[in-house]
Amino acid sequence: VILIIMLSDRGIKDYMEKELLGISPMGQIGPASIDLHMGDQLFRSDEQAHVKHSQEVAALARQGDGPPLMEKIEEPLMLPFDQYVARFGKELHETDGHWFLEPNARYYSQTVESITVQKGVHIWIATRSSSARNGFRVQYAEEKLDRCDEFEGKPELVIETFGTSVQLPKNYRICQMVVEPSRY
Secondary structure, X not given: OOOOOOOOHHXXXXXXXXXXXXXXXXXXXXXXXXXXXXXXXXXXXXXXXXXXXXXXXXXXXXXXOOOOHHHHOOOHHHOOHHHHHHHHEEEEOOEOOEEEEOOOOEEEEEEOOEEEEOOOOEEEEEEOHHHHHOOEEEEEOOHHHOOOOOEEEOOEEEEEXXXXXXXXXXXXXXXXXXXXXXXX
């Protein structure tokens, strides 16, 4: 049994007043989460770039001599967001104030909101139920947001569509941030 304890809207506001949690600009606080909005940039995953990287890693693994494999290869997930999307994404442009997402595709973005989380406060990003009903899910890209402890920045998002195309208005409430009680 997994027990998840999350703060209510009053608990979230209390953490903000105590400066344990900061969000700028402020999103809409729901009963147990804060809605976050999709940023100004959207990138479609470039599958050919991922295949090329996998081939490069395989070629290095076959060489066998010299430094260990992990010293030879660059771990893409450790790259800053802008470097990662420059290498593995294709920038898209909104049309008439909307983003158009193709079926069965992966996209990268960041939230509009910058988040500051102090030590002992844990957050996580979740797909909003309306997003799931519309045929896509959202998850955070960086490991440092997996029930993080001390975070500052804009969450990096992976958006995946399933079997349907999706039209999102610019500044769409793309995901929600859940806040867990302090452990200290």
